Amino acid sequence: MEKAGSGGSDRGQSVQARCGDHGRAEAAKGVGASLQGAQGGARAPKKSHPVCFGSKAEVFEFIEVNRDKHDLTLMCRVYGVTRAGYYAWRSRERSERERQNEALAERIKAVHAESRGTYGSPRVHQALRQRGCSVGKHRVARLMRAHGIKARVATIRYTSPSLQRYYSGIPNRQLELELKQPDQVWVGDITYLKVGGIYRYLAVVMDKYSRRVVGWSYGPRKDVKLTLKALNNAVRGRRPGRDLVFHTDRGIEYAAGAFKERIAELGITQSMNRPGKVTDNAFIESFFHSMKTDVYHGRSFDEDEEIRTVLKDYLPFYNRARLHSSLSYVSPATFERQVR
Structure with missing residues (x-):
């Protein structure tokens, strides 16, 4: 492990260059296997070990972090250092x-x-x-x-998308718009959430300019009732003008007659992905990926109320506090205040 705070030249960068993506904390996952292989007396070949060390100080730092998990004598033998050297390193005054x-x-x-x-x-x-x-x-x-501090990471599973019906009467009307303020273009989509072995559905409406979630609904069925509820929640909270464009994919939940009628009643212009262009709605897909990485993947939910509680807690956090890289690392709410 790289010694945090080594003086002089920053040798950590050279070590990082040699190791590529094999970071110290990530590589520590392979320590147990290497040490188990050395239990019988065999010394683990250094070239086969996932951790790259630039100095003995880095070896000692690595041993210090892992000494509660593995035998000290064994680690010293595997990494070619002595117990005396390790204790001498520990006793030195910190820089x-x-x-x-x-x-x-x-x-x-x-x-x-x-x-x-x-x-x-x-x-x-x-x-x-x-x-x-x-x-x-x-x-x-x-x-x-x-220190082993890492962001949550999602494992993405790719599935073959089912063929969707092509609605030629609704073109992509948001491509050429130059966004200058919130409530010019909203984007919407639906994602799956598994609860107790059964899939539930989350419909979200997001402001494309500020990336703020302006409306959402959660339910057991992927239907027009779900998307209408999310849209109505967004309209009730934002009260947009009649020049708003609402963009979605070509799902039946957005192309149904009831949804089209509500859009027309509100004076909103409907827009849909071009056929075969799933990236036309990339902003909302990016949000779903972030949300699932942050609070969904790696967890299990047995009841609807559990996931409702998570959503009610996470979505305000996402809007008001979570830093957004495409907004110069401010939250959507802060970004809206800055541009108004």
Whole structure:
């Protein structure tokens, strides 16, 4: 593991270049296997081990982090250092850089906790800057790796999309619009959420300019009732003008007569993806990916009320607090205040 706070030249960058994506915290997952292989006395080949070390100090740092999980003597033997050398390293007075890194790591942990474990190093770095902490993004990334602080990551599963009916009468009307303010274009879509072995559905309406979720509905059926409820919630909360464009995919839930009638009644212009162009609605797809990564993947829900509670908690957090990379690392609500 890279030593947090090493003085002189920043050897962490050279180590990182050699290791590529094999970060210290991620590589630690392979430590158990390597040490188990050495239990019988065989020494683990260094080239086969997933951790790259640039110095003995980095080896000692790595052993320090993992000593509660693995035998100290065995780790010293596997990584080619002595117990005496390890204890001598521990007894040395910490450098000023190390003390600074320790304090910075605590601030990083606080920001990460406030993000509910969703922020990676870019957002943590931006949050620290907004709080007046002048620190480099690479240093933040190194400290997060050293302390095992990681953002939630989703495992994406690709499935073959079913063929959808082509509604030639509704073109994509939002492609050529130049967005200058909120409530010019809204985008909507539906995603699946599994609850107790049964799929439920979440319909969301988002402002394309500010990325703010302006309306949503959750229910057991993927139908026009679901999409109408999300739309009506958005209209009730935002009260948009009659020049609004509402863009969706070509699903029947948005092309049904009841939905078209409500859109026309509100004076909203309907827009749909071009045939075969799923990226036409990329903004809402990106939101679903972020939401599922933050609060859905890796968890199980047995009751509808459980996931409703999560949604009621997460969506205000997303709108008001979660930093958005495409908005110069401010939340959607903050971005709207800045442009109004």
